Amino acid sequence: xxxxxxxxxxxxxxxxxQFGEQTSVDNxxxxxxxxxxxGFLGPNGAGKTTTIRMLLGLMKPTKGEVKLFDKSFxxxxxxxxxxxxxxxxxxxxxxxxxxxxxxxxxxEILGVTKQRIDEVLEIVRLTExxxxxxxxxxxxxxxxxxxxxxxxxxxxxxILDEPTNGLDPSGIHEIRQLIxxxxxxxxxxVLISSHNLAEIEMVxxxxxIIQSGKLKFHGTLEELKGDNKPLVEIKVNQPAxxxxxxxxxxxxxxxxxxxxxxxxxxxxxxxINTKLVSNGFEVSHLVEKVQTLEEIFLDLTGREGAL
Amino acid sequence: MDFINVLKMExxxxxxxxxxxxxxxxxLLMVVFGxxxxxxxxxxxxxxxxxxxxxxxxxxxxxxxxLLLPLSIAVMAVWLARIEHSENNWKHLFTLPLNLKAIYxxxxxxxxxxxxxxxxxxxxxxxxxxxIVNVGDIPLKAMAINSLIxxxxxxxxxxxxxxxxxxxxxIGIPVGISLAASITSVVITNSAYGKYYxxxxxxxxxxPNSEGMRNLTIPYSLSxxxxxFMCLWIIGYTLFRRQEV
Ligand SMILES: Nc1ncnc2c1ncn2[C@@H]1O[C@H](COP(=O)(O)OP(=O)(O)OP(=O)(O)O)[C@@H](O)[C@H]1O
Ligand SMILES: [Mg+2]
Numbered sequence: 001x002x003x004x005x006x007x008x009x010x011x012x013x014x015x016x017x018q019f020g021e022q023t024s025v026d027n028x029x030x031x032x033x034x035x036x037x038x039g040f041l042g043p044n045g046a047g048k049t050t051t052i053r054m055l056l057g058l059m060k061p062t063k064g065e066v067k068l069f070d071k072s073f074x075x076x077x078x079x080x081x082x083x084x085x086x087x088x089x090x091x092x093x094x095x096x097x098x099x100x101x102x103x104x105x106x107x108e109i110l111g112v113t114k115q116r117i118d119e120v121l122e123i124v125r126l127t128e129x130x131x132x133x134x135x136x137x138x139x140x141x142x143x144x145x146x147x148x149x150x151x152x153x154x155x156x157x158x159i160l161d162e163p164t165n166g167l168d169p170s171g172i173h174e175i176r177q178l179i180x181x182x183x184x185x186x187x188x189x190v191l192i193s194s195h196n197l198a199e200i201e202m203v204x205x206x207x208x209i210i211q212s213g214k215l216k217f218h219g220t221l222e223e224l225k226g227d228n229k230p231l232v233e234i235k236v237n238q239p240a241x242x243x244x245x246x247x248x249x250x251x252x253x254x255x256x257x258x259x260x261x262x263x264x265x266x267x268x269x270x271x272i273n274t275k276l277v278s279n280g281f282e283v284s285h286l287v288e289k290v291q292t293l294e295e296i297f298l299d300l301t302g303r304e305g306a307l
Numbered sequence: 308m309d310f311i312n313v314l315k316m317e318x319x320x321x322x323x324x325x326x327x328x329x330x331x332x333x334x335l336l337m338v339v340f341g342x343x344x345x346x347x348x349x350x351x352x353x354x355x356x357x358x359x360x361x362x363x364x365x366x367x368x369x370x371x372x373x374l375l376l377p378l379s380i381a382v383m384a385v386w387l388a389r390i391e392h393s394e395n396n397w398k399h400l401f402t403l404p405l406n407l408k409a410i411y412x413x414x415x416x417x418x419x420x421x422x423x424x425x426x427x428x429x430x431x432x433x434x435x436x437x438x439i440v441n442v443g444d445i446p447l448k449a450m451a452i453n454s455l456i457x458x459x460x461x462x463x464x465x466x467x468x469x470x471x472x473x474x475x476x477x478i479g480i481p482v483g484i485s486l487a488a489s490i491t492s493v494v495i496t497n498s499a500y501g502k503y504y505x506x507x508x509x510x511x512x513x514x515p516n517s518e519g520m521r522n523l524t525i526p527y528s529l530s531x532x533x534x535x536f537m538c539l540w541i542i543g544y545t546l547f548r549r550q551e552v
Contacts, residue, residue: 092398105319
């Protein structure tokens with residue numbers, strides 16, 4: 001169920017950021033259309049926050065360009081920011097003020113009513129503690145306040161950088177439900193970053209996977225799953241010989257232990273069995289394994305970087 | 308978005324923070340301390356043809372102008388910047404649809420007002436103290452003018468401290484520079500170079516006429532201070548605008 005339109009809200013072209021020698025964001029081309037929930041996925045240090053900071057004009061790209069609502073930041077900073085709500089990296093707040101007063105401060109600039117403040121407090125379920133000083137809030141409550149701040153100006157585009165950080169399971173569930181409703185109920189397009197694949201899988205319509213600053217995948221969630229070719233696992237009496245026979249069919253198998261593995265096999269799996277059996281092999285085990293999304297993610301991002 | 312909203316936002320942030328009370332307490336403290344000292348050593352001070360109110364004023368403003376005033380300016384700047392450095396606030400502030408110039412200007416205006424409150428309290432406190440210790444008539448108007456000029460001579464110090472406090476989230480840098488500059492002024496103020504040293508100007512303008520001001524004219528101190536302030540403000544704002552958050 002993808003209902004995104006063709007209107008491009010975020011586009012980047014060759015977006016690059018270097019800190020000294022290190023390239024933290026490397027030639028990233030993103031395109032996010034109105035109505036999408038775009039999951040921006042990557043392990044710690046992959047460059048998600050750096051990319052988001054450049055999207056919001058908080059940081060200048062070393063190379064490449066960013067356009068939001070088809071405009072660049074140079075002359076249209078205020079026009080762009082009026083339509084964007086964001087939570088970057090960690091919630092922002094003034095600790096001596098109450099949750100309500102924190103929202104009140106931003107409302108001066110966003111020009112929203114008291115009613116809207118109550119509304120967003122209700123949405124993130126902070127109404128009851130809205131008169132408490134934020135320094136007395138728990139981490140999860142601060143995070144909710146950050147989300148409320150992002151929603152306050154009724155933005156068309158919501159950019160949330162790891163919004164479920166520090167929330168408990170029911171809080172995570174709530175925020176997730178909220179994000180899912182955004183395009184449908186409020187017409188809000190969402191970019192949400194996370195290092196948690198399961199989270200993105202549950203909310204996103206589109207996915208970008210970043211690793212060491214490079215965009216490894218960009219497309220719909222279906223395409224990500226569809227990319228995924230099965231792995232065939234075979235147990236046969238003479239593996240080395242079987243491998244040669246399969247090679248004649250352009251099927252590349254590898255021997256690991258006493259098993260044969262065929263990666264990225266795109267023909268029908270029974271054809272392997274037929275071939276082996278008709279050549280007199282004894283096939284005692286033949287399984288087609290489809291990778292889980294998690295394994296795809298780990299393959300794309302490298303297992304060591306996924307912790 | 309009007310500038311007035313930005314100013315309102317900046318004022319809202321000060322709610323329930325009491326650091327600004329320092330700007331009231333510092334001059335009060337000096338008034339009390341100066342008056343006490345004056346009474347205690349009256350015999351010494353009033354030898355020869357000394358003018359009593361000038362001696363009292365000298366006791367009140369010397370330490371204040373040289374050290375306490377510049378240091379409290381530094382502390383206020385640190386505090387105004389600190390609330391944004393902590394808790395990731397610059398990022399949120401920079402994603403709000405407002406002009407960065409407006410934020411920088413609003414913060415500067417609040418800073419200037421706080422220093423103004425300090426000057427006002429010093430002025431009123433001195434008058435009250437003069438009545439209590441009974442030094443006779445004091446030149447209210449001349450003192451008011453001196454206080455206003457002193458306020459203006461604080462501007463370059465204030466702009467520099469704001470620049471440093473926003474640039475460096477480590478408070479040691481603005482506070483350290485302020486300490487060093489103030490201590491240096493103890494030496495420079497009494498030399499011929501006092502009029503060229505920004506940290507000496509506030510205390511020179513506050514001093515009673517016979518000992519202070521010297522060859523420091525009102526047009527000179529006003530123009531030097533305001534030009535330096537504008538230059539420092541523009542540099543500060545330019546750095547601020549380019550800051551990556
Ligand atoms: N201001 C900076 N100066 C130098 N290096 C930086 C700076 N900001 C980020 N980096 C580096 O850029 C890389 C990407 O960081 P970034 O914060 O974008 O990662 P991330 O994907 O958001 O990670 P996480 O999931 O941990 O939030 C990291 O190696 C980080 O050390
Ligand atoms: Mg991050």
